[in-house]
Amino acid sequence: DIVMTQSPDSLAVSLGERATINCKSSQSVLYSSNNKNYLAWYQQKPGQPPKLLIYWASTRESGVPDRFSGSGSGTDFTLTISSLQAEDVAVYYCQQYYNTAMYTFGQGTKLEIK
């Protein structure tokens, strides 16, 4: 199984400042035949279902503000919020979908306002 480990578990950032969340997979999620990383990021606000933010590790889903960006390849990935807004308070999850037979999520990172 591919284990996804996020860091930190929680993060407090001032409004307008940068927030960075890391995600590490226990094995590469880069598919060599198409050079794509099978890694997604989701945002979950209290009482709501998760929302897809980023797929292919770095492609923003339609409608997602451009302050959200994803980077990384292979086993190490980062979600960056360039200028934190109040509405970005949420829990963020990474997920690998490299293995259709066994999807796995990171444990989540809780983002709060400092």
Added chain:
Amino acid sequence: EAQLVESGGGLVQPGGSLRLSCAASGFTFSSYWMSWVRQAPGKGLEWVANIKEDGSEKYYVDSVKGRFTISRDNAKNSLYLQMNSLRAEDTAVYYCARVSEKYGGALDYWGQGILVTVSS
């Protein structure tokens, strides 16, 4: 726009059974893999199962293998999760989600979730 609506949750005793349903609309249901994902109270997301467009392939997390069965009825645009031999640790909000082929397998639409509580 795609919409997913779960139903069938509730309170069940340990060892009991429950069948969750997910009604899909706004997209060609038969063209997509589908997933069930759950979230225990105050905990993170856990993928539960995937099913191929035609139901010919099914995959499960180890903790539910042999107890849960994912299925679908493309004529009814519906996804199901039959849960048997339920345990306290199965208590969670269960979400159905669409697997996006365009995005390689990311989950692009989610239902609002349905609560399953396993308790005596």
